Amino acid sequence: MLIAALRKELLLQWRSRAQFMAVFVFGAAALLLFSFAVGPVAEMLRQFSAGFLWLGLLLSSTLTLAESFHAEMENRALEGLLLLPANPRALYYGKAIANWLQLILLGIALVPVMVILYDAGTTRVGSLIIVIALGTAGLSAPGTLYAAMTAQVRSKQTLLPLLLFPLIVPALLASVKATSLIILGDPMNQSSAWIILLVAFDAIYWSLCGLLFGRVVEE
Amino acid sequence: MATSADVDAKNLARRYGRRWALADVSFTLPGGAVLMVAGPNGSGKSTLLRTLSTAVRPDGGSARIGGFDVVREREDVRKLVALLSHASYLYDSLTAKQNLAVVADHLGRSRSNIDALLDRVALGRRADDTVATFSAGMRKRLSFARVLLQEPRVAMLDEPYGQLDPEGFVLVEDVVRELKAGGTTVIMATHQLARASAIADEAMLLEAGRVAWRGKASEVPC
């Protein structure tokens, strides 16, 4: 059933690819605005580039995550699936994986923006992609759970970031640090510690949220 | 081919905020029978169907479908029941065919019946159009196809005639007769008393969340 859920998710995402473009533009605009906060000082911008990238990604993720449940709620399609019966855990993982893939794509798409605006290039592209994958996994797992919750209440826009942001602090710290080390250099090989932290965070939350999802979508 | 399952409700109650949509509903329905549920707006018809199909949990009382308890054995009840709800349960951005394919995939069934089903509900020509382009009546037909795809033993239809044109009305009655012939139990909540009493066996009148009257469909005044 996970395959069925995943197929549906990817199909829905493909149908709403215009939305992805809009979120990308939002993220790129955010990166531009961050540079205004610092000023056109190339060296400082480069120092903070990893932080800006991940903050931009975090802000954009709230849009992606909220949107992922829009289609489920407008005609109560999620309830329809649960009544078939569909396994809530499969539905969760399908949605979380689809969101994760979209966030990875978003992260990768924002890298060139970062490189250009902040002069923050790197040759270690593979490592960068791995960090983006692990970091966005950390955003997607709890984010999908909370998006499911907040899609069902009023004031959903404020509630999702309010719940999600404090929670993902470790993933944010680790991602920013690891990315920063990739861009600025890692003479003492510290990045492995941060990668391990990300892996641990992802492992814990991908299992925990999967277990708890059923409680969140049932009446 | 579905075989029948009987329905047994005792003192069902369900509230929304301070309002008791269902206050105390008890009834039994033998397997394979067709029950029509009538009543004024706000009398609890939709809530009753949603409670029996496990879409919501009752706040009081209990119910068994085919012997399974709707609270404790929810998964088993869901395997027996299909609900035609006010909400269409459809994905607007997907086509009619894709919507049914999603259901078939999640049920682990093959997709081969889908074309025939779409023809059955007169949506064959619109199979590859996105649901966003559908009228309310067409969405209702697609929701019907969705119910049939599940091959339920108990079908719960909430306002099946709603938004349909006269041909749609005939479709509803054909479908109900077909389900009944296959042994499926049917509960339909409706305002169309005259038409429904022609195809139903039993009838129930709800008022303010309670059963006001229960009898044979032939006895319904209309």
Next chain:
Amino acid sequence: MKRNLFWLAIALLAAAVYFGLLVTIGDQYLHADLSLGLPVVARTLVAFLGGLAAVVILLIADDFSNLSRPKALGIAGVVFLLIGSYFGLFVAPPEQFMGETQRIMYVHVPTAWFALVAMTLAFAAAVVFLFGGNHDWDARLEASIEVGVVLAFLLCCQGAIWAKPTWGVWWDWDPRLTTTAVLLFAFLGILALRKFVDDPHRRAMWSAVATIIAYVDVPIVYFSVKWWNSLHQQQSSPNTVSKPFWIPLRANAFGILLLMMAFIMLRSRITALRLKHELAPPPALDEAELGEAV
């Protein structure tokens, strides 16, 4: 709650106070040995376990019916805080390196302990609710979170008050304090969530889920902030207090423990009353004819 259980909790607390506080006072000021032969380690253990057991009993056994008991606990808590403040401000000598500013530790350290305890109680309530569905535990959850939020907020304020004269900045990114700040926001979010959900079953279920998720994060946040900070500055947060200064610390600890339990018990009662109203069964036929349920 049953009288026996309440008095058992009081007895455990009394034992904790005796071995944790009174023995030390007797030792230093009365030059009398009240320890009953127990070595220091055993005394500390008894105090710790006794206090913990009392907290657990008070939480589980309280049926929200009696108002005077939590109020009595609260008054006792204030008394202990007064004792602790007196000793901490006037009796204890200034610390070797930091001078007078160190005195805030006498209230800062206990607040830190009990902010974490309150959050742990919330986590326990969430787990119990998730498995049992008993709404009494939802009431306890809401109360524990609120009290925990207040303690966490106080902790951050105390941290800032200490940091400014010591380091010259209001916030020194100490891992424990930063974790508390993150925790504060997480639990404030849960309180906000509760306000936006009307259905009591859903509200209870979602708060329990969110509490579990947030609490599991606490150690992870702590370690990540610790590593993050350690790359930049080496700081010590003098938290160890040498022997002569245990008295104000422990007196304040008991004070905060009692106040925390008093507030949790009182606050649970308020939530429980509201839940009772929200979860009432359908009215009988006669009442229904009068209109909607009251």
